[in-house]
Amino acid sequence: xxxxxxxxxxxxxxxxxxxxxxxxxxxxxxxxxxxxxxxxxxxxxxxxxxxxxxxxxxxxxxxxxxxxxxxxxxxxxxxxxxxxxxxxxxxxxxxxxxxxxxxxxxxxxxxxxxxxxxxxxxxxxxxxxxxxxxxxxxxxxxxxxxxxxxxxxxxxxxxxxxxxxxxxxxxxxxxxxxxxxxxxxxxxxxxxxxxxxxxxxxxxxxxxxxxxxxxxxxxxxxxx
Amino acid sequence: xxxxxxxxxxxxxxxxxxxxxxxxxxxxxxxxxxxxxxxxxxxxxxxxxxxxxxxxxxxxxxxxxxxxxxxxxxxxxxxxxxxxxxxxxxxxxxxxxxxxxxxxxxxxxxxxxxxxxxxxxxxxxxxxxxxxxxxxxxxxxxxxxxxxxxxxxxxxxxxxxxxxxxxxxxxxxxxxxxxxxxxxxxxxxxxxxxxxxxxxxxxxxxxxxxxxxxxxxxxxxxxxxxxxxxxxxxxxxxxxxxxxxxxxxxxxxxxxxxxxxxxxxxxxxxxxxxxxxxxxxxxxxxxxxxxxxxxxxxxxxxxxxxxxxxxxxxxxxxxxxxxxxxxxxxxxxxxxxxxxxxxxxxxxxxxxxxxxxxxxxxxxxxxxxxxxxxxxxxxxxxxxxxxxxxxxxxxxxxxxxxxxxxxxxxxxxxx
Ligand SMILES: Nc1ncnc2c1ncn2[C@@H]1O[C@H](COP(=O)(O)OP(=O)(O)O)[C@@H](O)[C@H]1O
Ligand SMILES: [Mg+2]
Numbered sequence: 001x002x003x004x005x006x007x008x009x010x011x012x013x014x015x016x017x018x019x020x021x022x023x024x025x026x027x028x029x030x031x032x033x034x035x036x037x038x039x040x041x042x043x044x045x046x047x048x049x050x051x052x053x054x055x056x057x058x059x060x061x062x063x064x065x066x067x068x069x070x071x072x073x074x075x076x077x078x079x080x081x082x083x084x085x086x087x088x089x090x091x092x093x094x095x096x097x098x099x100x101x102x103x104x105x106x107x108x109x110x111x112x113x114x115x116x117x118x119x120x121x122x123x124x125x126x127x128x129x130x131x132x133x134x135x136x137x138x139x140x141x142x143x144x145x146x147x148x149x150x151x152x153x154x155x156x157x158x159x160x161x162x163x164x165x166x167x168x169x170x171x172x173x174x175x176x177x178x179x180x181x182x183x184x185x186x187x188x189x190x191x192x193x194x195x196x197x198x199x200x201x202x203x204x205x206x207x208x209x210x211x212x213x214x215x216x217x218x219x220x221x222x223x224x
Numbered sequence: 225x226x227x228x229x230x231x232x233x234x235x236x237x238x239x240x241x242x243x244x245x246x247x248x249x250x251x252x253x254x255x256x257x258x259x260x261x262x263x264x265x266x267x268x269x270x271x272x273x274x275x276x277x278x279x280x281x282x283x284x285x286x287x288x289x290x291x292x293x294x295x296x297x298x299x300x301x302x303x304x305x306x307x308x309x310x311x312x313x314x315x316x317x318x319x320x321x322x323x324x325x326x327x328x329x330x331x332x333x334x335x336x337x338x339x340x341x342x343x344x345x346x347x348x349x350x351x352x353x354x355x356x357x358x359x360x361x362x363x364x365x366x367x368x369x370x371x372x373x374x375x376x377x378x379x380x381x382x383x384x385x386x387x388x389x390x391x392x393x394x395x396x397x398x399x400x401x402x403x404x405x406x407x408x409x410x411x412x413x414x415x416x417x418x419x420x421x422x423x424x425x426x427x428x429x430x431x432x433x434x435x436x437x438x439x440x441x442x443x444x445x446x447x448x449x450x451x452x453x454x455x456x457x458x459x460x461x462x463x464x465x466x467x468x469x470x471x472x473x474x475x476x477x478x479x480x481x482x483x484x485x486x487x488x489x490x491x492x493x494x495x496x497x498x499x500x501x502x503x504x505x506x507x508x509x510x511x512x513x514x515x516x517x518x519x520x521x522x523x524x525x526x527x528x529x530x531x532x533x534x535x536x537x538x539x540x541x542x543x544x545x546x547x548x549x550x551x552x553x554x555x556x557x558x559x560x561x562x563x564x565x566x567x568x569x570x571x572x573x574x575x576x577x578x579x580x581x582x583x584x585x586x587x588x589x590x591x592x593x594x595x596x597x598x599x600x601x602x603x604x605x606x607x608x609x610x611x612x613x614x615x616x617x618x619x620x621x622x623x624x625x626x627x628x629x630x631x632x633x634x635x636x637x638x639x
């Protein structure tokens with residue numbers, strides 16, 4: 001099976017307020033089309049690991065490979081372009097750019113990538129919004145949408161460049177159970193219908209149970 | 225690049241009030257700069273123009289008040305001598321061989337013209353009142369060549385002087401004080417007691433009260449008579465050069481050559497030129513201060529914007545915008561504020577300048593002016609816009625750099 005993400009002994013320390021090992025020799029491999037959930041007690045290092053995997057945090061030991069590229073040691077400009085092309089993010093708080101419309105929010109990463117013309121990008125963005133069931137909100141300002149709608153727009157944005165992997169840090173953590181279910185179902189569908197690789201942190205056992213694989217962390221280690 | 229521009233644009237229009245306030249700061253600074261510098265240099269140029277056209281590039285005369293060695297020094301040259309309150313010797317101010325000097329000077333290729341003249345202090349008798357003044361004995365054609373007297377004539381014909389040994393041309397201010405018009409006769413008295421009746425042939429206006437209120441021109445012969453001197457009596461030579469900047473060097477040469485005092489225009493007008501420099505310094509200092517203040521305004525507003533946009537910056541970076549893209553987004557905002565603010569400033573400055581130049585202004589006796597002279601030199605507009613854009617860019621640089629190094633994890637985790 002094709003592996004999309006691979007880590008080798010990723011170890012990270014925090015030095016404030018005192019030195020402590022927040023990640024301890026994390027070895028993790030995620031295969032194409034897999035929907036993986038990462039669980040563990042609060043404070044065990046799940047978010048910290050996600051930031052390392054996302055390439056935004058480069059202050060770690062060990063090695064990280066995504067989509068066949070060893071990203072450890074690459075410079076910031078390379079990593080920015082790499083994120084743009086290969087990784088889609090969904091945060092717990094539905095981070096959209098508030099002054100732009102839902103459509104513009106979805107289009108921005110694609111315009112940044114520059115593989116398609118503006119017209120193509122726009123029609124692709126509409127397509128993604130449709131998949132997520134929020135096409136009718138396209139021309140509304142992002143700040144005017146409800147939490148559930150914003151999170152769906154954020155997922156559409158994460159999908160716009162057909163990333164190799166989607167990462168989410170508690171993507172449903174800030175939604176009510178109704179919206180949580182909708183977002184989860186969407187992720188489930190993406191994985192099933194489009195073989196989208198997904199890694200999502202969650203503390204929702206129900207959520208975790210319905211994913212392909214559950215990885216549990218404790219005190220900075222993977223325990224199962 | 226286009227995307228970065230679009231994002232910068234959205235940021236700018238999302239907070240229109242803030243953007244406009246920042247722009248107004250620049251507009252005010254540049255507008256004041258244009259208006260101030262236009263007025264100041266306009267005044268400078270005007271006064272420089274009138275005083276330069278009415279003063280020679282080089283003036284040669286016999287400086288009888290110059291320091292000289294005392295008799296005591298001559299006899300007791302080895303001793304330590306103190307001569308208290310030494311006065312000038314009673315020697316003639318006459319330039320020996322003046323006309324030959326003039327010929328020599330005129331042969332010089334660099335010289336535009338040389339005019340010999342003499343001056344007499346006189347009192348103009350106006351009924352019981354005596355007005356103080358001077359009569360210049362000149363070769364009127366050469367004088368006109370040097371100082372463009374022809375175009376300064378307000379009434380009468382300058383050439384009439386050539387055929388009138390008792391004629392004078394008086395300044396407009398003096399004519400007004402004497403209540404005289406061409407054709408009238410005026411009686412003058414010299415400090416030595418010589419009295420003569422002269423006929424006014426015309427009036428001139430140089431534009432400087434200091435001249436127009438006291439000066440009159442007559443033939444050299446006439447003034448020689450008034451002074452009761454012979455026909456070789458010439459005390460001064462005025463010289464105009466083709467290139468004024470050579471004056472200093474040439475004045476030194478002439479002093480060497482003729483051993484008479486030879487003064488260039490820069491030395492003669494030193495106080496006036498110092499005034500010009502001081503006015504320029506004040507203009508630039510005030511404008512610069514205004515722009516610095518505007519720069520701080522932009523710095524503040526950008527810093528605030530960036531602080532409010534931390535989340536956006538984190539999202540952009542997470543989505544694949546590099547630090548340099550983020551920096552560009554905010555630098556563009558500073559540039560747009562600077563550019564539009566400066567352009568508006570140029571417009572405001574121009575309109576202010578037009579208003580000032582139309583405002584009635586009475587120059588009084590000092591200068592003949594009826595409105596402010598304002599300089600519309602495009603160079604100032606160029607300086608203004610460059611200055612405005614550079615200040616805002618510099619002010620935007622620091623906050624933009626701060627935005628570029630924002631760590632997205634800190635923002636995202638902080639929530
Ligand atoms: N910037 C930081 N500096 C120091 N300690 C941190 C920092 N961020 C997180 N931590 C600590 O690291 C541990 C793991 O945090 P985190 O990865 O956010 O846990 P989780 O997401 O699993 O709840 C926690 O004990 C937390 O207090
Ligand atoms: Mg967490």
